[in-house]
Amino acid sequence: MNLLKTIVLAVVVLLGFNPISAAMRGMNREPDSLTLKEAFKDKFFIGTALNLDQIWERDSKAVAVVKKQFNSIVAENCMKSMFLQPQEGQFYFKDADRFVAFGEQNKMQVIGHTLIWHSQTPAWFFVDKKGKDVPREVLIERMRKHIQTVVSRYKGRVFGWDVVNEAILDNGEWRKSKFYQIIGPEFIQLAFQFAHEADPNAELYYNDYSTAIPEKRKGIMAMVQQVKAAGGHISGVGMQEHNALDNPSLEEVEKTILGFADLGVKVMVTEMDISVLPHVRPNMGAEIGERYAYSKETNPYEKGLPPGKMAELGKRYVAFFNLYLKHQDKISRVTLWGVGDGDSWKNGWPIPGRTDYPLLFDRHYQPKPFVKDIIALTQKKKVIKKMNKSKYLYPRDYMADPSAHVFENKIYIYPSHDRESGIPENDNGDHFDMQDYHVFSLEDVQDEVFDHGKVLDVKDIPWSGRQLWDSDVTEKDGKYYMYFSMKDKNDIFRLGVALADKPYGPFIPQDDPIKGSYSIDPCAFKDEDGSYYLYFGGIWGGQLQFYRNNKIVVPNELPKADEPALTPKVVKISTDMLEFSEQPRDLVILDKNGMALRQGDTEKRFFEASWMHKYKDKYYFSYSTGDSHLICYAIGDNPYGPFTYQGVILSPVVGWTTHHSILEFKGKWYLFYHDSVPSGGKTWLRSMKVVEIEYDEDGHIKPIHGLSS
DSSP states (O other): OHHHHHHHHHHHHHTTOOHHHHHHHHTTOOGGGOOHHHHTTTTOEEEEEEOHHHHTTOOHHHHHHHHHHOSEEEESSTTSHHHHOSBTTBOOOHHHHHHHHHHHHTTOEEEEEEEEESSSOOGGGGBOTTSOBOOHHHHHHHHHHHHHHHHHHTTTTOOEEEEEEOOBOTTSSBOOOHHHHHHOTHHHHHHHHHHHHHOTTSEEEEEESOTTSHHHHHHHHHHHHHHHHTTOOOOEEEEOOEEESSOSOHHHHHHHHHHHHTTTSEEEEEEEEEEOSOOSSTTOOOOTTOOOOOOGGGOTTTTOOOHHHHHHHHHHHHHHHHHHHHTTTTEEEEEESOSBGGGOGGGTSSSTTOOOOOSSBOTTSOBOTTHHHHHHHTTOOOOOOOOSSOEESOTTSOEEEEEEEEETTEEEEEEEEOOOOOOOOOTTOTTOOOOEEEEEEESSTTSOOEEEEEEEEGGGOTTOOEEEEEEEEEEETTEEEEEEEEEOTTSOEEEEEEEESSTTOOOEEOSSOOTTOOSSOOEEEEOTTSOEEEEEOOSGGGOGGGEETTEEOSSOOOOOTTSBOOOOEEEEBOTTSSSBSSOOEEOOEEOTTSOBOBTTOTTTSOOEEEEEEEETTEEEEEEEOGGGOOEEEEEESSTTOOEEEEEEEEOOOSSOOOOOEEEEETTEEEEEEEESTTTTSOTTSOEEEEEEEOBOTTSOBOOBOTTTO
16 A cells, blocks of 8 residues: 555656645636635625525525535525414414525524515415404504514524515615504514514614615615614615616615615625616516516517627626625625526516526526626735825815725725815915814725715814814724814814724714813824734914913913923823823933924924834834924834834824825825825815835834825
8 A cells, every 4th residue: 555655656756746746736726617605705795596406405406506605594485474373362483484494404594584574474474354454553563473473484594584574665664564554664663673573692683685776775774773762673774686687876886885884784785686688668677566568579588698798797896796705804795696597586577588697607506707896806816006196085076184094904084174265365364264074984995995984074063163173083993083183162272082993983072071081183003912003283273372281271382492491291081081091291202412402393293194004013103293294204112102112103294294094905005195286276175195114224214205195
């Protein structure tokens, strides 16, 4: 046996085959060798809907595909109320039990579909023995009994439930279903309440089609907000995604993903298919009751799908999956509505007798040519080229003071929102009269920035006076904390805190400013030991000269030119992230001789715009020199300092080189800042930019020329 092994090994070596390198190659497999569930393992669940032949494993070819390709399943029909409780009090669980067992045996995520739906609900649900509508309290009790009987039976076994299906019309209005007519809109809140009571750990979803129609999207979002405000436990919103080759637009689908995510819920694709057949009417959704007469013209591919049309279908599927991958931080599952084309409900809807090709696998359960292209999307790695020139991030409006961070594997930017206030320009900065904050995000520095919209307005802040200046955001335990500077009702700058569940807000402000806070330009820094620090301060309009030892002094003047310069402040943040845990300290910046910088040294001393980052275990404090228009930096060994001045990061630009931020993303370092070129030099109308920065072998930042970068 050992001799045989030796001979075999010698042969494979002679033939140029290295078993070790082959194994290594297998770790980075080609798309053809990957299954869907392997490819999307770290992205989102990939699921399919099962019919009874598949649930009972009578369709062996389909079952083989399900087990190989998918890690999430949903029952196409057998868990709907007309099948589970065809007569009042008479429950039929045989098929549903088998469905759940199938998922458990194959270690799949099991989704229950659907508890409350205007369609496929048995007629007895709504009427009494005389055929008249039952009273409100009777329908509520029937709904409660059905939901809790079903959900409690599978408690701890079904991962999530489509609790309510299709309650909003395409125009955004409530569907006038029997549930709505008898109970009113509260039926949705009650349905989620009953389901949560039956299984507090199950995820609970609202599910609907045509969610990319703006009016319908708004209606769904308003409904979800109402239910959540009333204490309803909605975990996610499902986009059914019954699509066509030319409808809906990817842009509207993306708006839906972002809009639903802004509600603070998970987003999922629940019933995906793409029809290749002609439309019956524009914006055809998935209203199961619609039916139209058959004609040969509406069934053009009865004998098979032409290669050109298959390519068109593939391009459409790849585009959708590319969008889902872009927002994988928000999307938890993508489920195809059926395994193979022959299983699809689209063959008989809305015109019976048609032949459609809407799924990833054909009628023989073979993958379509483009499945490998979908899988290949997960294997792509972007190569970020060096930025030789700076880039404006949002030319459509004036945004300044960009504080940038990496959250959820993308860059989020928190700028001030400049506006033309009409206030005369002065040294106190009254003309910088910002009133709200937006949040922007980038998948990649080279990509187009996305505006998540307004997330905090001055009128929403209880203690507000005016001038919503620079802000910064940090994260702790899944919560996001925005620290912002604003004048209170006495025209004194304070620092405030606003909270959000997502990095893109919305942010809810605390009722009062941080006790003991003052001045402007907060920078929130999280150290590697889990401690959080706030750096702040700004002279002139930033009012830092008003204070000595954290108290207002009179007269409130700047030091003389030969006296030590005013310093920025540093303070550790409390464990709840809402207060200072200590008195703010001076952050001292020294020259190369160990002497504190002087107030007259205007090209080195601190003026405003604190920022902190770490590079190779050193703390880098960067700041603006204000009236001398430089961004400089100093290096220290701990977050409190002292820091030693090192040099200039950015020389003057058009406007003031003030607020900025520095971050690392995908192995490269970037400076975010602003200038006033687009506004023609108006210093109060600034546009945010980004440029790559580099460090030399000694850890020094290579300076950037502001006017030519």
